[in-house]
Amino acid sequence: MEQSTRRATIADVAREAGVSKAAVSFAFNTPERLNADTVLRIRGVASDLDYRPDPVARMLAQRRTWTIGILTPQALDVIFTNPYFAEFSAGVATAAEEAGMAIQFISPLHGSLVRAVDRASVDGIIAVGLGAEHPGISHLRRSGLPYVLIDSTTLPDERAILVDDEGGARAAAEHLIQLGHRQFVVVGIEPPSAGHEGDSAWVTARRLRGYRAATADIGVAIGDDVVVLGPASMDGGIAAFHRAWESGLRPTAVLAMSDAMAIGVLRAARELGLRVPTDLSIIGFDNLDIAQYTDPPLTTVHQPTREKGEAAVRLILEGGRTRNSPEPAQHQFDTHLVVRGSTAQVPHVRQEVADDGT
Amino acid sequence: MEQSTRRATIADVAREAGVSKAAVSFAFNTPERLNADTVLRIRGVASDLDYRPDPVARMLAQRRTWTIGILTPQALDVIFTNPYFAEFSAGVATAAEEAGMAIQFISPLHGSLVRAVDRASVDGIIAVGLGAEHPGISHLRRSGLPYVLIDSTTLPDERAILVDDEGGARAAAEHLIQLGHRQFVVVGIEPPSAGHEGDSAWVTARRLRGYRAATADIGVAIGDDVVVLGPASMDGGIAAFHRAWESGLRPTAVLAMSDAMAIGVLRAARELGLRVPTDLSIIGFDNLDIAQYTDPPLTTVHQPTREKGEAAVRLILEGGRTRNSPEPAQHQFDTHLVVRGSTAQVPHVRQEVADDGT
DNA sequence: ACGGTCCACTAAACCGGTTTGCTAAACCGC
């Protein structure tokens, strides 16, 4: 008994059906080029032989892989369990499926993003959360593959999908200010790798600018000492808030840069005996599905996460067609505040200056 | 100005470096076969030319794609937002990355799973939640690709990863019984496509057997009328519980077949003015990360979701090597109950028979 | 000076499809 009888190839089918390889190919791809009877005969033989065209050979010949890649600096296991990412990927998947494209996740291979990019067989790449000056991106730029940058400031002529982070953050802070809050803690997302703190491409930097713009209006400063960072997960949020608390901070409101972290803060606050929103107001970012199911439901900044994914695919696809289209290529989405139950009037006991008549 | 200057191929590098294509290939793959100086020279030329071996051509020649596929009957956008699936995928990703493999999701292409399988260029497939008699699986079987079935009963000689669904379910029901509960509602996962209700491969059927085995011991029957189905999501859970309530059911405890659904039930119960666990006990399944963050924390059946993913990859990988290994090939994981805050003694008002002395 | 080993490298086949250019035959109108 042989090991796994070799799969039938196009040549086998051709021989068996008494036609050329080309004819078999036509029978599947452009049947109108062949006599209808012949097509039927060839297809018959093919199915008898359990023939299925080798996708790899086909990709090579067509020079299309029918796959688009999602590039991220984090390992896949953190990616998949990150609900923001899941939502974004769902958007990508929807648009990709519609266009008949598969999607492939590209993440550091044995620590190297560049190596991972080289190994990936895709027609285009959606890079999320990577600054324009990340080595992975420069590599991408040289590779000649069409690509789109998500959530990172970019060179002016690069395709990109952005979101009004600063405006959203500002709206969040203004909401809290209006409720009388003056003591904040900001829970930010740590940079993908060390040494990017000054990087203006970093989301945390952009949102922080928004928070600060709002507080500056009323003469309150958000110092670096009230900013704590962590990974964008529930655990990250828990740890970050505990760190803030232990370092002596006693905020009346927390500005979290992701809903996942906000949920973590919610949890941590409860552990510390604080009632939300009575003792502490919390505001998230993203407006994920879960945000409406927490207790209390989360006030948060909405961004069109799923739509971003869909838009990215569209940009990639049209990038493939018209090389240098005159289109703007950069698309910025709006954000807006969604007020739910996790924010309230500042508690009286702590409110030093109750001067504004809200 | 040309459009996108063609990428350098191995032939270009060979010509430029004055060597054969083979030498270039060796320089990258088996440098020890070449003089060290030559290797350096070739690599130099290659990097000058921004040469990067075409992954597709390489796949074809090696007849390996370095990719493993995850096959599912649901669309990707529902997959990604399903936390159980995310957790499982994270496991797969971890093990795959370690082995230097990429992962690709294979889901129905324009409605056809078979077509999707044909288009997928992978070295092996992990099929989750598909019964052994699903057309996609029979196709897979014929294709000659190594594959592993997850969460579905299978032919005896097929590679598979299972979990003790029945035992876990039984433990859950026994816990509630011990707390005095007698009126249950079961919230199950609807089958992937209609007409599989009788399918013993269907998770819901297996878990239901477990619940029933436990209640049968005390002479209580779980009729089909107290079983409501829905998609395995929070929304699914909310809708299912509302349906049960509207149809007049007034359970003291809910057995949900997924944590996501259990969270939905939690939410729905709150909307109906029921306190958990005082008025209603809820028990989930999976023990996802979020289960510990809900309010109250969720009592649930733990299954090693991530480990299942890792084990699946291992099974695929060794399946590639030793074709017909004498190994059992089927691996069943244990489950166990994790008691947290969402279950409590049955409320006295409704407890008809307070005869057991718990 | 000769056969044997190694070393460093090459030529060519191969992976399994797609696509281009061409031809032979059928069909066409007049």
Add this chain to the structure above:
DNA sequence: GCGGTTTAGCAAACCGGTTTAGTGGACCGT
């Protein structure tokens, strides 16, 4: 019955790598 068009299918080149078998030269011992 002749030039022109259509139809049906074929041969061969091609996609861009890997891999096998083989070759020429240096080195070596006798």
